[in-house]
Amino acid sequence: MLEIKNLHAGVEGRQILKGIHLSIQPGEVHAVMGPNGSGKSTLAQLLAGRAGYTITAGEVLYEGQDLLDMDPEERARAGVFLAFQYPVEIPGVNTTYFLRTAVNAMRKHRGQAPLDAVKFLSLMREKIKLLELDESLLKRSVNEGFSGGEKKRAEILQMALLEPRLAVLDETDSGLDIDALKVVARGVNRLKTPQTAQLVITHYQRLLDHIIPDYVHVLHDGCIVKSGGKELALELEERGYDWIVKSPLQTA
Amino acid sequence: MSSTADTIDRFVRQEYKWGFYTDIETDTIPAGLSEDTVRFISAKKQEPEWLLEWRLKAYRHWLKMQEPHWPQVKYGPIDYQAIRYYSAPKKKGDGPKSLDEVDPKLLETYEKLGIPLHERARLAGVAVDAVFDSESIGTTHKEELAKQGVIFGSISEAVREHPDLVRRYLGSVVPYTDNFFATLNSAVFSDGSFAYIPKGVRCPMELSTYFRINAAGTGQFERTLIVAEEGASVSYLEGCTAPKRDENQLHAAVVELVALDRADIKYSTVQNWYPGDAEGRGGIYNFVTKRGLCKGAHSKISWTQVETGSAITWKYPSVILRGDHSVGEFYSVALANLAQQADTGTKMVHLGRNTRSTVIAKGISAGRGQNSYRGLVQVGKHAAGARNFTQCDSLLIGDRCGAHTFPYIEVKNPTARLEHEATTSKIGEDQIFYCNARGIETQDAVNMIVNGFCKEVFKELPMEFAMEAQKLLSVSLEGSVG
Ligand SMILES: Nc1ncnc2c1ncn2[C@@H]1O[C@H](COP(=O)(O)OP(=O)(O)OP(=O)(O)O)[C@@H](O)[C@H]1O
Ligand SMILES: [Mg+2]
Numbered sequence: 265m266l267e268i269k270n271l272h273a274g275v276e277g278r279q280i281l282k283g284i285h286l287s288i289q290p291g292e293v294h295a296v297m298g299p300n301g302s303g304k305s306t307l308a309q310l311l312a313g314r315a316g317y318t319i320t321a322g323e324v325l326y327e328g329q330d331l332l333d334m335d336p337e338e339r340a341r342a343g344v345f346l347a348f349q350y351p352v353e354i355p356g357v358n359t360t361y362f363l364r365t366a367v368n369a370m371r372k373h374r375g376q377a378p379l380d381a382v383k384f385l386s387l388m389r390e391k392i393k394l395l396e397l398d399e400s401l402l403k404r405s406v407n408e409g410f411s412g413g414e415k416k417r418a419e420i421l422q423m424a425l426l427e428p429r430l431a432v433l434d435e436t437d438s439g440l441d442i443d444a445l446k447v448v449a450r451g452v453n454r455l456k457t458p459q460t461a462q463l464v465i466t467h468y469q470r471l472l473d474h475i476i477p478d479y480v481h482v483l484h485d486g487c488i489v490k491s492g493g494k495e496l497a498l499e500l501e502e503r504g505y506d507w508i509v510k511s512p513l514q515t516a
Numbered sequence: 517m518s519s520t521a522d523t524i525d526r527f528v529r530q531e532y533k534w535g536f537y538t539d540i541e542t543d544t545i546p547a548g549l550s551e552d553t554v555r556f557i558s559a560k561k562q563e564p565e566w567l568l569e570w571r572l573k574a575y576r577h578w579l580k581m582q583e584p585h586w587p588q589v590k591y592g593p594i595d596y597q598a599i600r601y602y603s604a605p606k607k608k609g610d611g612p613k614s615l616d617e618v619d620p621k622l623l624e625t626y627e628k629l630g631i632p633l634h635e636r637a638r639l640a641g642v643a644v645d646a647v648f649d650s651e652s653i654g655t656t657h658k659e660e661l662a663k664q665g666v667i668f669g670s671i672s673e674a675v676r677e678h679p680d681l682v683r684r685y686l687g688s689v690v691p692y693t694d695n696f697f698a699t700l701n702s703a704v705f706s707d708g709s710f711a712y713i714p715k716g717v718r719c720p721m722e723l724s725t726y727f728r729i730n731a732a733g734t735g736q737f738e739r740t741l742i743v744a745e746e747g748a749s750v751s752y753l754e755g756c757t758a759p760k761r762d763e764n765q766l767h768a769a770v771v772e773l774v775a776l777d778r779a780d781i782k783y784s785t786v787q788n789w790y791p792g793d794a795e796g797r798g799g800i801y802n803f804v805t806k807r808g809l810c811k812g813a814h815s816k817i818s819w820t821q822v823e824t825g826s827a828i829t830w831k832y833p834s835v836i837l838r839g840d841h842s843v844g845e846f847y848s849v850a851l852a853n854l855a856q857q858a859d860t861g862t863k864m865v866h867l868g869r870n871t872r873s874t875v876i877a878k879g880i881s882a883g884r885g886q887n888s889y890r891g892l893v894q895v896g897k898h899a900a901g902a903r904n905f906t907q908c909d910s911l912l913i914g915d916r917c918g919a920h921t922f923p924y925i926e927v928k929n930p931t932a933r934l935e936h937e938a939t940t941s942k943i944g945e946d947q948i949f950y951c952n953a954r955g956i957e958t959q960d961a962v963n964m965i966v967n968g969f970c971k972e973v974f975k976e977l978p979m980e981f982a983m984e985a986q987k988l989l990s991v992s993l994e995g996s997v998g
Contacts, residue, residue: 339953340955354947354950366951369960373955
């Protein structure tokens with residue numbers, strides 16, 4: 265489903281990703297962990313199509329297509345979703361209206377008729393119930409004045425509405441209390457089918473108690489320096505990153 | 517930050533869709549301005565002596581005035597002798613008796629602009645006065661309005677048919693000595709609309725004037741006067757477009773509104789004069805004086821404007837709140853894209869007791885556009901209990917444009933309460949990317965953000981106009997990002 269080969273990327277003369285290899289098959293959950301500044305968000309944003317990065321080598325294939333060649337909105341419509349580490353506030357734009365516009369953009373792409381306000385509202389009600397989200401948030405401007413946790417839950421609501429095939433979650437668990445964490449995990453797990461995949465970026469093992477990864481990767485200084493099963497996350501929690509980074513076996 | 521500049525700063529504006537020219541025989545005078553020009557226009561309109569005298573007084577006064585340069589706008593000198601002050605479509609014989617006898621080319625022009633005037637196709641709930649260059653070519657729904665005593669039509673006609681009314685109110689809100697451009701207008705105004713709503717009448721339909729500049733080298737100087745008697749109410753709409761040309765054309769209009777006791781006037785404008793190109797070539801100089809007088813107690817005047825066109829916009833629709841408990845409102849969206857410059861805002865002058873005013877001004881700057889809000893709130897010493905709320909927001913798209921605010925406050929009564937809020941925000945690359953990442957195209961994202969920004973103003977417009985304004989804004993911003 266997603267094939268990242270030897271990806272090198274950076275900004276204005278600064279190399280951030282230094283040769284990423286990652287292969288994700290449908291039905292899999294991958295976790296990416298790694299110290300601050302190792303390039304996790306850069307990877308996530310690159311997959312979603314953020315401009316401003318220079319790609320110096322490598323390629324990314326999504327369902328056989330050259331992902332890096334697609335516009336961000338094309339990627340979204342093709343089923344790639346990024347839950348932002350820092351969701352963006354859009355003052356003046358009503359959240360419900362924003363969500364409906366997004367859902368209808370997807371529907372249009374799939375040749376479906378747009379949902380009118382009434383139909384959309386009932387769809388949204390169904391989803392917010394699952395996510396235990398306060399409906400009054402949806403009457404406010406997109407993310408404006410939302411608490412940290414509300415923003416993260418709103419991201420998951422968007423994901424639930426857009427039903428992506430590949431969901432990339434960038435630290436969606438950071439700043440969540442334990443109940444919210446479970447709600448978010450439930451939202452993610454609901455999306456899990458043999459046709460979909462998830463790439464979960466996190467610093468904490470506790471999320472992975474609820475979203476069970478098939479693979480855990482450690483990103484350090486722009487490279488995946490270690491990969492393993494879900495036990496790796498436990499080991500990282502206990503021992504930190506130093507032992508991997510300093511390991512003589514690891515080569516760049 | 518270079519990526520922001522790269523993606524947001526690529527400005528290619530969509531073609532101005534109203535930029536065509538109608539090839540029609542005209543009755544035009546040579547360029548130049550003198551007493552003879554004033555006399556010529558007055559004679560052409562078969563005006564009474566008092567009006568000619570008034571025009572001449574204005575002209576003589578104007579000769580002593582200096583063109584103002586305090587607005588935050590830049591333009592080369594205007595040669596007032598190079599402008600033609602009168603141009604009208606040539607009439608055959610006595611001219612058309614009804615709209616259906618008007619030259620088909622003119623009707624076609626309005627049709628193309630989306631304003632059908634024919635009996636068959638005309639808009640049902642709106643009476644339209646169609647002004648083409650210096651002359652009104654006709655007004656729809658006149659008879660229906662007359663049944664309720666509502667007078668609506670061109671001001672030239674009103675001068676002939678209702679001279680007492682015109683004489684009583686013309687210049688009563690904007691005197692001929694008011695300011696350089698208003699004084700020039702008083703001397704040479706050619707046409708415009710006149711509306712009179714009698715006592716207690718709620719005008720049964722929207723009134724509207726559509727101004728079209730067509731001829732090259734001419735200026736347009738229209739004059740609009742609306743009077744609402746005691747307890748009367750009216751909603752009036754104004755629209756305008758002009759052909760695409762490399763030269764600048766001067767549009768110096770005057771609008772006067774008079775509201776008597778408990779009268780209510782709502783005046784909405786969607787201004788879409790040709791804005792010029794991205795290099796700042798061509799476009800209309802829109803130098804306009806608009807003022808309303810809340811003369812009676814409990815009267816209300818509300819201005820709503822959506823300013824998308826013109827190379828330069830320089831106007832401050834104002835309300836003089838003389839009647840006790842009178843209410844003034846100003847809702848504005850001003851866009852400066854390309855190389856457009858806008859210096860616009862309002863004056864709320866509180867004279868009566870317990871007068872209230874609300875100002876909501878939204879400025880959008882894109883391209884190399886420069887947008888200034890300039891607003892004055894004045895509270896006189898007898899205006900006990902006066903209230904004003906002003907909110908003034910700027911939205912920037914890209915980083916070569918500018919937004920400026922110049923609020924002025926003069927308070928002479930200690931019981932007055934004034935509130936002022938101002939914000940500046942920018943459509944950032946991160947907002948656009950966030951929308952893109954949800955499948956929303958860049959242009960749609962910009963429109964969504966801009967509409968969200970403007971919604972408090974749009975909701976003040978009559979329904980069809982609000983949609984029109986939204987569309988216009990999105991067309992005017994097409995290609996402004998990405
Ligand atoms: N646009 C940019 N300009 C300059 N430096 C950047 C830019 N984007 C990312 N970086 C740098 O690249 C490095 C990786 O950043 P990134 O956000 O990908 O880290 P991360 O692994 O997500 O960290 P965290 O765990 O703190 O979220 C950081 O040192 C960051 O400062
Ligand atoms: Mg990060």
